[in-house]
Amino acid sequence: MTSVVTAGGVSVTLRGAVVDRAAAVTERLISDGVPAALAAGNPQLWGPGAVAEASKRLGWLKLAESSRPLLPRLAELAERVRADGLDRVVLAGMGGSSLAPEVITRTAGVELTVLDTTDPQQVAAVVGDRLERTVVVVSSKSGGTIETDSHRRVFEGAFAAAGITGAELARRFVVVTDPGSPLEEAAHQAGYTVVLADPDVGGRYSALSAFGLVPSALAGAQVAGLLEEAAALTPSLRQPYDNPALTLGAALGASALAGRDKLAIADRGSGIAAFGDWAEQLIAESTGKDGKGILPVVVEGVDAPGFTGGEDVCPVVLGGGFDGDGLGVTGPLGAQFLLWEYATAVAGRVLGINPFDQPNVQESKDNTAALLRAADGDAPTVVAGEPALVVDAVEVHAPPELVRGAKDLSAVLEAVVTAVPERGYLAVMAYLDRMGDAAAERLRPLLAEASARLRKTAVPVTFGWGPRFLHSTGQYHKGGPQNGVFVQITGECAEDLPVPGKPYTLRQLQLAQAFGDLRALRSRGRPAVRFHLRDRAAGVRQLLSALA
Incomplete structure (x- = not known):
C-alpha cells in the first residue's frame, strides 16, 4: 500500500502499515482544525x-x-x-x-x-x-x-x-x-x-x-x-488535504x-x-x-x-x-526545513x-557549572576510584552490574550491547576531536552489526559528538523513554587552551560537560559506561578492533 502527497515542490511517500495509521491520525487532525490553526500560529x-x-x-x-x-x-x-x-x-x-x-x-x-x-x-x-x-x-x-x-x-x-x-x-x-x-x-x-x-x-x-x-x-x-x-x-500548510507537512507529522506521530x-x-x-x-x-x-x-x-x-x-x-x-515499508521524502532544502519543522510540531x-x-537540557548545564566551581582549577571528576578495567590505551569506568566481570574490551562491548532492553537503543557520545578523531564515528555501524550478531535484530545505535549532542539528542537521553544504554568516550589531550577571562581551560570545560551529563544520566538510573582513552588514536583503534 502506498500513499503520496505532493505540494510546493515537496513529496512525502508512505508505504506499508504506516499508510493506514497516518490516514487515521490525519483525519483526526483535520477534524480538530489543526492545519488552519497551526498555519495561523x-x-x-x-x-x-x-x-x-x-x-x-x-x-x-x-x-x-x-x-x-x-x-x-x-x-x-x-x-x-x-x-x-x-x-x-x-x-x-x-x-x-x-x-x-x-x-x-x-x-x-x-x-x-x-x-x-x-x-x-x-x-x-x-x-x-x-x-x-x-x-x-x-x-x-x-x-x-x-x-x-x-x-x-x-x-x-x-x-x-x-x-x-x-x-x-x-x-x-x-x-x-x-x-x-x-x-x-x-x-x-x-x-x-x-x-x-x-x-x-x-x-x-x-x-x-x-x-x-x-x-x-x-x-x-x-x-x-x-x-x-x-x-x-x-x-x-493551511490545507487539510494535499498538505505533505501534515501527512509527515501524522505519520511520525502515528x-x-x-x-x-x-x-x-x-x-x-x-x-x-x-x-x-x-x-x-x-x-x-x-x-x-x-x-x-x-x-x-x-x-x-x-x-x-x-x-x-x-x-x-x-x-x-x-x-x-x-521502496520500503516506511517514509520517503524529497524536495529542495528550503522547503524541507519548513516541512520538517511543521511535521515535528504536528x-x-x-x-x-x-x-x-x-526541560532536561538545563540539568547538564547546571551540573557542568557545579563541577567547574568545585574543581577550582583542577580537572573535574565524577567517577571515584579506579577504573573497572584497563586494556592498553583504554580505561573502562562502569558499574559492575553493567560490565559483568568482563576481562577485555570485546566482552565489555558485548555486555553493553546485550544490556539494551527490548525496543531500546544504544547511544555513543564521544567527547573527542570531531576532525582529528573522526574514525570514532565507525563505532555506530560496528555496534549495530555486533548487536545483530548477538540479538535477533540490530539495536538502534546513535552517535553524537560531545558537547554538540547535548543540544540535540541530549534532551531525549534524559527526558525520553527509560530504555537507553549509554557509551561515553573521553580522551587525553595533547594540548589545552585557557579561556581568557575565565578560571578554567577548554579541557576542564570539556570534562565538566562530559561528567555533568554522565551524572545526569546515572541519577536517572540510565546505564552508562565511560571509555577513557589514554591515547586517543590508539584507543579508538582498540575499540574498533574489539568490534571487528
Whole structure:
C-alpha cells in the first residue's frame, strides 16, 4: 500500500502499515482544525501547559517572508567581509545555531568552518588556521551559551596575540543573537557587527532565520533561494488535504504511538548534505520528554545496519528510489526545513507533548557549572576510584552490574550491547576531536552489526559528538523513554587552551560537560559506561578492533 502527497515542490511517500495509521491520525487532525490553526500560529494546539512557551515560539511559520528584509543587509555584509580580505568564515555556535548553516553550506559547496566543540585540540586547530583571513560569526540565541562564549574569548585572544586589535578586531566578528541578550550588549560595547534574530523562533526551528542565513551568506551560499523554496510550500500548510507537512507529522506521530518510535534516517541521492544531523536535533529535542519521544537514528545509507529490521524502527529515505515499508521524502532544502519543522510540531500534538521546550537540557548545564566551581582549577571528576578495567590505551569506568566481570574490551562491548532492553537503543557520545578523531564515528555501524550478531535484530545505535549532542539528542537521553544504554568516550589531550577571562581551560570545560551529563544520566538510573582513552588514536583503534 502506498500513499503520496505532493505540494510546493515537496513529496512525502508512505508505504506499508504506516499508510493506514497516518490516514487515521490525519483525519483526526483535520477534524480538530489543526492545519488552519497551526498555519495561523495558534499556541493552544499543544494544551494549556504549553501555551506560554508556544505563544513565543511560532515565528518560524512566517520566516519565508519575514527573513527577506535580511537579504540586502547580508549582501552588503558579505561584500564588506570580502573587501577586507576575509575569505575564511568560522561559525562559533551550538545546536540550532550551527546545524542548519552546516547543512546549507555543505549543500551549496562553500566552505564554512563550524566550531561546536570544547575539545581543545579541535579548537586549537581551527584558531591556528589562516587566522589573518578569518571572520568569526558568534551565534547564540540566549547570548549565554558557554561553548560559544568560550570560542569568542579564545578568538579574541588569538587575534590580539597576532596584533589584530581595535577597529580591525571589531571587523573580525559578526554576532547573531536575540534582542536584549547579554551577547548583544557585549557585542555593541566591543563595536562588533550585530544581527538580531526573531525572538519568537526557537533555536532548533531557526534554520531560515538569521541564525541559519547569516553565516551561510557570509560563506558564499545563495540563501535567497532557500526562502523562495520555503515560500512555495507555505500555502499548502493551511490545507487539510494535499498538505505533505501534515501527512509527515501524522505519520511520525502515528508510528511512534504504534511503537515505531525510532526514526532511521538515510539519504539516497537527495543532494542535501548532513540533513539527518539537523533533523536529529529538531525531532529529538522537540519530542524527547515526559518519558515519550521519537528518536532519530542517522545511518550511513539504506544498506547500513539498523536501517530496517526492528519492530520499533520506522525507516525514512531522503531522496529518490524509496521502496520500503516506511517514509520517503524529497524536495529542495528550503522547503524541507519548513516541512520538517511543521511535521515535528504536528507530531508533538499527536504525542501529547510540548514540542517547543527542552526541560532536561538545563540539568547538564547546571551540573557542568557545579563541577567547574568545585574543581577550582583542577580537572573535574565524577567517577571515584579506579577504573573497572584497563586494556592498553583504554580505561573502562562502569558499574559492575553493567560490565559483568568482563576481562577485555570485546566482552565489555558485548555486555553493553546485550544490556539494551527490548525496543531500546544504544547511544555513543564521544567527547573527542570531531576532525582529528573522526574514525570514532565507525563505532555506530560496528555496534549495530555486533548487536545483530548477538540479538535477533540490530539495536538502534546513535552517535553524537560531545558537547554538540547535548543540544540535540541530549534532551531525549534524559527526558525520553527509560530504555537507553549509554557509551561515553573521553580522551587525553595533547594540548589545552585557557579561556581568557575565565578560571578554567577548554579541557576542564570539556570534562565538566562530559561528567555533568554522565551524572545526569546515572541519577536517572540510565546505564552508562565511560571509555577513557589514554591515547586517543590508539584507543579508538582498540575499540574498533574489539568490534571487528
